[in-house]
Amino acid sequence: MNYDFFNRRKFLSTIGRSLSGIALSDLLSRESGAFERDVALKQFDLKPKTSRFAPRAKSVIQLFMHGGPSQVDLLDPKPSLDKYDGQKFPGVIDVQQPEQAGGILKSPFKFAKHGQSGIEVSDVMPHVAKHVDDLCVIRSMWTEHINHEPALWMIHTGRTIPGRPSLGSWVVYGLGSESQDLPAYVVLDDPKGLPVDGIRNWSSGWLPPQFQGTRFRATGTPVWNLNPARAVPAPLQKARRELLAKIDQAHRAARPGEAELDARIASYQLAARMQVSATAALDLSQETKPTQAAYGIGNETTESYGRRCLLARRLVERGVRYVQLFIDGQIWDNHTGLESGIRGACARTDQPVAALLADLKQRGMLDDTLVIWGGEFGRLPISQSKNGRDHGRQGFTMWMAGGGVKAGHVHGATDEFGYAAVEERVSVPDLHATLLYLLGIDHKELTFPRNGLEERLTGVYEPRVVSEILA
Amino acid sequence: MPNHRALSLGRSIGAIVVVAAVTVAADQPVTTDVRRFEPDVLPILRQHCLKCHSQKVRKGDLSLQSISGLARGGESGEPVVVPGEPAVSRLINLVKAGEMPPDGARLSDDDIEVLEAWINTAARKEFSTVNEALSPELLAARNVHFLFEVKCQPCHGRKKQEGELDMRSMASILRGGKSGPALVRGKASESLLLRRIHDDQMPPRDVRYKLSIRPVTETEQELIRDWIDGGAIDPPPPPGVIDDEGLLVSDADKQWWAFQSPSAGAIPNVADPQQERTEIDSFLLSKLESQGLSFSAKADRRTLIRRAYIDLLGIVPSPEATQAFVNDATPNAFDRLIERLLGSPRYGERWGQHWLDAAGYADSEGSASADTIYPLVYQYRDYVIRAMNAGKPYDRFLLEQLAGDELVDYRNVPRMTEQLRDNLVATGYLRTCIDPTTSPETNFLYDRYQVLADTVEIVSSSLMGLTVRCARCHSHKYDPLPQRDYYRFTAIFAAAYTPSDWVKPQQRTMELAGVEDRREIAEFNATINNQIHPINLQIAALSEKDAEFKKQKESLEAEKKKLETQLRKPPQVQNLTDLRPDADPFYLLRRGEWNNRGRRVLPNVPTVLKRSPESFQIARPFDDAPTTGSRLALARWLTQDDHPLTARVIVNRVWQHHFGRGIVPTAENFGKTGVAPTHPELLDWLAVEFVNNDWSIKQLHRLIMTSNAWRQQSRRRDAGAAIDPDNHLLWRMPLQRMDAEVIRDSMLAVAGRLDGKMFGSAVGVKSLPDGQVMTEDTAEGNRRSVYLLHRRSTPVTVLETFDAPRLTTNCIQRHTSNVVSQSLLMLNSGFADRQATSLAKVISVKTSDRSQQVTAAYEAVLGRDPKESESELAIGFLRQQTDRYEANDSTGTALVDLCLVLLNSSEFLYVD
Incomplete structure (x- = not known):
């Protein structure tokens, strides 16, 4: 007898036969209704799913830059800022804290062209500058809110309201996991502390909890409760598990057809495997000294982010679908002390990020791994408190690399002062639709029924896939 | 230069700019032949459109038979033609896209050309003759005044008139304030208002942040300038009330099963009366028998007592309790077990949690990273637990939660009794959603409307089994819920949550004290203050030169402080009440946009659910009441015995908590996109029985748990599995994983460490260095899960891991996941x-x-x-x-x- 819980078609046909007199016909004929049934049954899994069309990328590494990196100081040079430094900005400018706003503020950094593509990068990012020929720089991003949290919700979940599922959750809900012994969606947060908005950055919202990001710590035990709270020698842990397996199997044997009990037993087996595999993934000593050094491991400033970048590569290598890196607080929120703030942020991240790009490329992994760099918004061309910059939502820069995007390419442009995206503007939903497309998903088809709506990551927006950046 | 015009086309004032552009475009000389409505356009419309959009049929509330119909627009109230602008006229866009007419017959290119030519030529003049159409000038005047309302009136309006300036009417604007008239008609350059704005003096920078006001953009300044130069014409009167009740909802729409009152049909006959213990059994069995199935054998007593404890109390039974029940040879041992459990205080903690899920209860504000804890809201949680334990009838329970403040004139009672307290605490039900407006950064109109929308969602999904959210932006696609009905329903709550006169969450509190209570407190405080007064004098008399000065002062201050701590304050509660007996006008928001007001709506319930106009009547709750009575009207309407949804929805949810799945599997959605009930007749019978039993939830448990259906074994049998593998017909009791709280509480109980203390402030939680959130290992920390701090940003790890909902609005039905983090946590x-x-x-x-x-x-x-x-x-x-x-x-x-x-x-x- 077949008790396949996950076969919707079979389930529906059986129900259709057995529930005479109940109006199920329209459910059978309407795919959305059929899907709603699965939701009603509360059955979801992380088995690998087939993409709708050929994916360009298999995995994603998102280097999230909390606080809003300043585009005009990093990747979007604006000579006019030097020319009009100190003068009043010609026009209305949407400022978060108007009482501190000053005139135009030139960048403290110098820009130069790099690589064959000649993409300009400021001298504060010397390592990433060497890899511009692998980058696809989008200079025309814009978002809807000028404050951190709503803008974070926008970039992570597609709306400026809290509580929706994150991009990573949608991806693993849609694609499942390639790994048998690691979570599908791994978050590498900073041992120093949570980023702004904390664990909501990787929440599955109202998607089932198995799709939420699993935090891996880059030091110590990578996963919560991976090892016993009180140290227990391995053979004794094994003996516990064996006893549990025997008791559970006897329990299961008396309950034929309870797939849920099989899944429970399997989940304990996975727990045991993960103890080994997650620990192994974390064991950076397996990497050569030169590799470690390249990532900046061994250097106090770059050690932490370097470990996480290297760990990200090791996780993707082992089939993890979505890896997200965070830094404590919001290091790019340079309201004051712009120059030292950006120097500090780059000192921590520039070398590790460059090493990750080089490492992925050298191993041939960059082809099907999409790397995304950027924050929730950008910053303004005018000064705040003399030497800082306030939030800017109208225009900011992100870059991607690998996984099906053009290399050595610049998309879009901001205005003369870098205030607002004016050419080939890319909205956050556009970005989301494009990311999903690269993973082989049509953003309109990735839906979840909730309260009578077919919810999507891209919600009520009608975004477009930014085809100009596809390789 | 950057393109600033394009930049400032944010969400706020975009509509205004389009109108301004229209004005310009319409002034351009046109070369096309003049076309007129009657002779040229109407024949085309008659041929293709009037079958549905005549004055009489008005599908989508749209009549294309006259200019006024076109100007008035359809449901959303947006004109379908913008004179001079064919490219933004919906009529043109829809016919060009082939979306209209819907039957596939397209308008010919010639016809479309005629329509466009008309919009470019005579339309403007023709539109100016009808009341419904606002000229671009009037529209601009309205937009300017809306801008004043949002950006000026917070300081120059109802609450205060800074500089003696009141920006609410043309008269008061022209009268001006201390510095003279705010504007001079026809002379923008001489108008103080515009100068102050232009020089960035108004709205003042420091005030902008505090009051959540955005600066006036250049585009907006241009709009004001043009308006003043054009004579600063008076704005048109505010949009009228939408009063065409029923037009968008047909009688056929009302035929949907869930919109009809439930009626208890005959109890079906069954072939095997041996298996039939209660009416529930008869309904289930008759369906099972029709498939050649029957119930499974009765579960043994050990299984039954465990099931009963977990269902009713949420804790596993002790070995002693199990043994006693197993050995109980007296008749009706099982019935007495159920009675004992229903009488246990643990019952309210278990079923209170179910209700708190549906209400979306949390102990914190929920939006910003700070996630401020609300120290008073636990009173609502305690109210729910007490109500459940006391067996409060469900209709009364709803009445209190929706309108407890409108039941009795609490301001003039001598004493705050238990019942009055309940009344005032209960509206905490309407205070559960995320409210970000404490921070000025998220206290814009947009955010306020979001609070209203979330509250409406909680009410509609938890009480009515309806998902109305989509009707916020457009009429519901599947259910007969026009957008205007959504806003009418929202208006019920807008008397308390008033976007135009917002109260921040922590200010929405009330004193729990009667007149006598307050007098006593005042008297008591007076005696204390009488003792404080001389100390103040003594302190004042001290000389700094005195060597003992410091010591004496400290000693006196300490004495004073000690007395001050004795001062009493009436207890407070965080709840909801209306701001005034007369609510501000409330408008439909076109496309759900806060700055896109349509016509006015009056508070009402969805048309499709209204049996008669009289069934929802707003009346002053009592003489001199401080509220509108709209929530009381809603509560009375919802708790009518024959309400189509109220009883069905709660009966279904109770069923869901016993059997793991509701009779309607989509417990939050009884509409057309929901899943049909597996046993509609049983659902109706239970709903009617429930109301007849005085809306008693405890009686409903008795009905369900004494049935054979509930008492059967959970083992799969081949016969059932072959025909109904997912057990929709209930040929067995489904095997169910414990809920998160049941797991935690039962583990503590088994270990002998569960602390039974009830009620009070939430039990604090701590975050470990690795990010896990847990309670201290103390008696307090080992209390039942319902009492733990439910802070949205720090969910307790053991609960979250086992699928306790992360509340953004509310949770009607939990997911049950099976993930490795559960195994790791348990091991x-x-x-x-x-x-x-x-x-x-x-x-x-x-x-x-x-x-x-x-x-x-x-x-x-x-x-x-x-x-x-x-x-x-x-x-x-x-x-x-x-x-x-x-x-x-x-x-x-x-x-x-x-x-x-x-x-x-x-x-x-x-x-x-």
Whole structure:
């Protein structure tokens, strides 16, 4: 007898036969209704799913830059800022804290062209500058809110309201996991502390909890409760598990057809495997000294982010679908002390990020791994408190690399002062639709029924896939 | 220069700019032949459109038969033609796209050309003759005044008139304030208002942030300038009320089963009366029998008592309770068990949690990273638990939660009685959603409307089983819920949550005191103040030159402080009440946009659910009431005995909590996109019975739990599995995993550490360095899960891991996941280890005999004796594990491991 819980078609046909007199016909004929049934049954899994069309990328590494990196100081040079430094900005400018706003503020950094593509990068990012020929720089991003949290919700979940599922959750809900012994969606947060908005950055919202990001710590035990709270020698842990397996199997044997009990037993087996595999993934000593050094491991400033970048590569290598890196607080929120703030942020991240790009490329992994760099918004061309910059939502820069995007390419442009995206503007939903497309998903088809709506990551927006950046 | 015009086209004033552009475009000389409505356009419309959009049929509330119909627009109230602008006229866009007419017959290119030519030529003049159409000038005047309302009136309006300026009417604007008239008609350059704005003096920078006001953009300034230069014409009167009730909802729409009052049909006959214990059995059995199925055999007593404890109390039974029930030879032992459980205070904690899920209860504000804790809201949680324990009739329960403040004139009662307190605490139900407006950064109109929308969603999904959210932006696609009905329903709550006169969450509090209570407090405080007064004098009289000055002052201050701590304050509650007896006008928001006001709506309930106009009547709750009575009207309407949804929805949810799935599987959605009920007749019978039993939830438990259906075994049988593999017909009791709270509370109970203290402030939680959130290992920290701090940003790890909902609005139906973090937590966490250790200690104190230890562990965790084979296995484990500990020179004990393994077992986590 077949008790396949996950076969919707079979389930529906059986129900259709057995529930005479109940109006199920329209459910059978309407795919959305059929899907709603699965939701009603509360059955979801992380088995690998087939993409709708050929994916360009298999995995994603998102280097999230909390606080809003300043585009005009990093990747979007604006000579006019030097020319009009100190003068009043010609026009209305949407400022978060108007009482501190000053005139135009030139960048403290110098820009130069790099690589064959000649993409300009400021001298504060010397390592990433060497890899511009692998980058696809989008200079025309814009978002809807000028404050951190709503803008974070926008970039992570597609709306400026809290509580929706994150991009990573949608991806693993849609694609499942390639790994048998690691979570599908791994978050590498900073041992120093949570980023702004904390664990909501990787929440599955109202998607089932198995799709939420699993935090891996880059030091110590990578996963919560991976090892016993009180140290227990391995053979004794094994003996516990064996006893549990025997008791559970006897329990299961008396309950034929309870797939849920099989899944429970399997989940304990996975727990045991993960103890080994997650620990192994974390064991950076397996990497050569030169590799470690390249990532900046061994250097106090770059050690932490370097470990996480290297760990990200090791996780993707082992089939993890979505890896997200965070830094404590919001290091790019340079309201004051712009120059030292950006120097500090780059000192921590520039070398590790460059090493990750080089490492992925050298191993041939960059082809099907999409790397995304950027924050929730950008910053303004005018000064705040003399030497800082306030939030800017109208225009900011992100870059991607690998996984099906053009290399050595610049998309879009901001205005003369870098205030607002004016050419080939890319909205956050556009970005989301494009990311999903690269993973082989049509953003309109990735839906979840909730309260009578077919919810999507891209919600009520009608975004477009930014085809100009596809390789 | 950057393109600033394009930049400032944010969400706020975009519509205004389009209108301004229209003005310009319409002034351009046109070269096309003049076309007129009557002779040229109407024949085309008559041929293609009027079948549905005549004045009489008005599908989508749109009439294309006259200019005024075109100007008035359809449901959303947006004109379908913008004179001079064919490209933004919906009429043109829809016919060009082939979306209209809907039958596939397209308009010819010639016809479309005629329509466009008309819009470009005569349309403007023709539109100017009808009342419904606002000229671009009037529209601009309205937009300017809306801008004043949002950006100026916070300081120059109802609440204050800074500089004696009131920006609410043309008269008061022209009168101006201290500095003279705010504007000079026709002369923008001489108008103070514009100068102040242009020089960035208004709205003042410091005030902007505090009051959540955006600066006036250049585009907006241009709009104001043009308006003043054009003579600063008066704005048109505010949009009229939408009063065409029923037009968009047909009688056919009302035929949907869930919109009809439930009626109890005949109890079906069954072939095997042996299996029929209650009416519930008859309904279920008749359907089973029609498929050649029947109920499974009755579960044994051990299974039944465990199931009953978990269903009603949310904790596993103690071995003693299990033994007593198993050995109870008296008749009706089971019925008495149910009675005992329904009388237990633990019942309200379990079923209170179910209600709190549906209400979306949390102890914190929920939006910003700070996630401020609300220290007063626990009173609502306690109210719910008390109401459940007291068996408060459900209709009364709803009445209090929706309109408790409107039931009695609480301001003039002598004493705050228990019942009055309940009334005032209960509207905490309407205070559960995320409200970000404490921070000025998220206190814009947009955010306020979001609070309203979330509240409406909680009410509609938890009480009415309806998902109305989509009707916020457009009429519901599947259910007969026009957008205007959505805003009418929202208007019920807008008297309290008033976007135009917002109160921040922590200011929405009320004193729980009667006149006498307050007088007593005042008298008491007066006596204390009388003692404080002389001390103040003494302090004032001290001389700094005195060597003893510092010491004396400190001593007096301390004395004073001691007295001050005795001062009493009436207890406070965080709840909801209307701001005034007369609510501000409330408008439909086109496309759900806060700055896109349509016509006005009056508070009302969805048309499709209204039996008669009289069934929803707003009246002043009592003489001189401080509220509108709209929520009271809603509560009375919802609790009418024949309401189509109220009883069905709660009966279905109670059923869901007993059987793991509702009779309507989509418990939050009884509409057309929901899943049809498996047993509609049973649902109706239960709903009617429930109302007849005085809306008693406890009686409903009795009905359900004394049925054979609830008491059957959970094992799959081939016969049932072949025909109905997912058990929709209930040929067995489904196997269910325990809820998160049940797992945590039961583990504590088994370990003998569950603290039974009820009520009060939430139990604090702490975040460990690795990010896990848990309570302290103290009596307080080991209280039932319902009392733990439900802070949205720090969900308790053990609860969250087992699918306790993360509340953004509310949760009608939990998911049950099966993830590795659960296994890791159960095997390795400090929490699990502590419970296993504690249980092992209890057992080892009683006996050192391994066999007896195994039996005791099985009884405590699984509520049964081990079978011989199990006992042998466990004893062997104890022996070998002890040896292993010795061999590994480790201090652990094998009995702890056995207890831990049993707590991890499927038999513990799943209920048969």
